[in-house]
Amino acid sequence: METFDSDGVRIAYHRHGAGRPIILVHGFASNGRVNWLDTGWVDTLCEAGWGPISIDNRGHGESEKLYDPALYPARTMAGDVARLIVHLGLVADGEGVPVMGYSMGARICAFLCMDHPELVRAAIFGGLGINMIRGIGGSEAIVQALLAPDLDHVRDRTGRQFRIFAEHTRSDLKALAACMQSSRDPIRAEDLSGIRVPVLVAVGERDEVGGSAEELAALLPRGTALVIPGRDHMRATGDALFKKGVIEFLSELPT
Structure with missing residues (x-):
């Protein structure tokens, strides 16, 4: 694990392998x-010749925990990813790097594509x-589920799922609550039309959280949809067909 300073916030990241860089959010x-x-993504990417670099978003993992919702907009978190790419000197000869995000990470990657297009070569929006x-x-x-005294006090089904997952990942519940309370910067269809790099939108067939991959891909000038058969939001993450589709997508990028 390594860290760097992103506009005053300590952000952790992990480098794997020695292949071509790809950022994971x-x-x-x-x-x-x-x-x-x-989930096996790191091994899959390394075997295909990539050197994945995974960031711990602010408030998550080994990165600094913040408790002010104003510090968590997706656009701000995209800035952390942009600073990581610059910090590591990954942009050479004006060509950016591929980025892949899942769920909230896909939203962060979308803002990265819109706000820092010079840093992005291609993008994978997973789970959204x-x-x-x-x-x-x-x-x-x-x-409310994250701030409840314990799981016994959580009745909402979705809230329980997130509380169980947050406890499984040993997350800071108050930091996550602040992240969830953050204002949502809207993304409009016309915003996506300005993303000019190839984008793979990969969503589980039964994913009610993410919604249709085909509909989003149709809004992107170079968008491609991948529907992951039989998978919902939580179970699509490490799916073998998801991995196969991403490796094929990356292999088609110009070298």
């Missing part, structure tokens, strides 16, 4: 290890389809 209440190492622009409800129930 995890989802809410997860971290680089749980989202990418434990058309709901990237339609929005995902239920945030208040998740906040």
Whole structure:
């Protein structure tokens, strides 16, 4: 694990292998290890010649914990990823690096593509389809679940799922609640039309959280949809067909 200073916030990241760099951005209440190492993504990418670099988003994993919701907009978190890319000197000859995010990480990657296009060569939006622009409800129930004294006090089904997952990842519950309470910078269809790099949108067939991969991909000038058969939001993360589709997508990028 290594760290760097991102505009005054300590951000942790992990480098794996010695291949071509690709940045991995995890989802809410997860971290680089749980989202990418434990699911086999790191091994899969290394075997295909890539050198994955996973970031722990602010408030998550080994990065600094913050308790002010104003410090967690996705656009701000995209700035952390941009600073990591610059910190590591990954942009050579004006060509950016591929980035892959899952769920909240996909949203962060979308802002990275929009705000820092010079840093991005291609993007994979995992676990977030058309709901990237339609929005995902239920945030208040998740906040209340994270702040409850214990799981016995949580009745909301979605809230319980997130509380169980957050405890599994040994997350700081108050930091996660602040992250969930943060204002949501809207993403509009016209915003996505400005993303000019190739984008793979990969969402589980049964993923009600992420919504349709095809609908989101249709809004992207160079978007491609991958529907992961039989998978919901939580179970698509390490799916073999998801990995196969990503490796094929990356292999088609110009060398």
